[in-house]
Amino acid sequence: MAKKITQRKVVLVSFLVNLLDVITNLVVALVTGSAVVFGQMAQGLGDGVGSALLVLGARRAARPPDARHPLGYAREAFFWSILSAVSMLIFGAGLSAWRGVQQLMDPKPLDTPLLAVAVLVLAVFTNGYAVGLSARKLGVGRAGLRKVLQRVDQPLVKGAFIRDVIGTFTSILGLVALLLYNMFGLLVLDALGALSAAVCMAVGSIVLMAQARALITGRSLSEEKLRDLRAAILADPMVEAVNNLVAIHSGAFEILVDTDLDLREDLNTTQIEAVLDSIEARVRVIMPEVTRVRVLLNSP
Template identity: 55%
Template sequence: AVAMLFVGAGLSGLRGYRQLTDPQELSDSWLAIGVLVLAIVTNSYAVSLSVRNLTENGIHGVIDRFREGSQPLVKSALLRDVIGTTTSIIGLVALILYAALDAVEFDAAGAIAAAVMMSFAAVVLMAQARGLITGQSVPERDLERLRIVVSGTPGVEALNSLVAVHSGANHVRVELDLDLEDDLETNDIEVLLDEVEARIREEMPEVSDLRVDLNSSDLLG
């Protein structure tokens, strides 16, 4: 996604520069306007789908979630679709002004503005990816969800610690330290661990690696 945005920014910036230094009349500008209208409609629909996947708390929830490290692929798709919609709107306005006023400078300005926006989006995505690569912790709200499902598992007496960090673009590593009820047999413990893992993966499907340290008087004795 980052490479595509940088390539798109470069091509758009080059077009704007050429239109400023060596203006060329546009052919079939009204056809291009129709294509841009279609692009705005399709990209806007894609944005709505990404927003639904990211949060159910409205636009403020989207902003909060975007600042966090969770759901990187969904955020990447959302940013890409938002930039696609915005640049299409800029291009549409520029072409309408060009067609109405016969001023090629509007086409150049629209192309350069689109290039700037795509470059900014690429930098944002790079910053997000860097946080994931360096082992960024899972957001506190997601940690709290995991604490609730683990603590609520029958047989778990106490959750001593829970650590969850990103280990890739869409992978999370989780480490738990649990106190178990003292009367559990070995088979019961195996069933309990399977239940804990199932609950964690249901709550956070991107968990790819789970480590559990157990404390029980039966185990220690």
């Protein structure tokens, strides 16, 4: 039986791949003078810092409610998500673009370019492994890539997936650029490889910012999940109708449900309280990440 892939494992593997990228590519960039390899180091640095910020944000968001924050700290995760995306833009895209422009304006030949090729081949395999791991955790094969990207659950895993996809793609771009450089001896290809990687990282950071923005503005659950919630509530025989149902992501791992219901007219106060407890229990069974259920009652 295959071992279950945990969020911790996905994030840890992604972080270790980024650490390996930074160390190996920095050493090889200093030896060879390749802008492409330097850009790959910058990508690993940006991803590593971003991953650390996401983990820190998840821990801070998990703090229990207190007097100053009676609803908890769940929304703080969104702030750290923004910082994580900005780190990719600054450290990843920014440094890679700077080195690419430098090589474009003042081109210098590469020393032992085959060493640069070798380290990028390694980066393709390590980043590719990390992509496969996070893709299996997200269920990309079952749900499809588009649906996975539209979902807002598992933000740490999805962030790792997007970053590792970018890392794999930039490694392939850099590898192609260096192979062409070895074939034709055109230094501009090394510069263009680094600049292409910078563009990819900039686009990736914008995608991550858009994901965080959707959460900050209180993005609703999908229609499919809303239908499941409505069905669970209506399954209680004491509920006559669901007049309104709103469910939004109130944190990276938390959901707030707000509903307007009609109950049977013959219920007393004790029975109504029992119905409310039953509804909350039914909702949590199908959606454990629901942290708060707010119900407004009307007479039918």
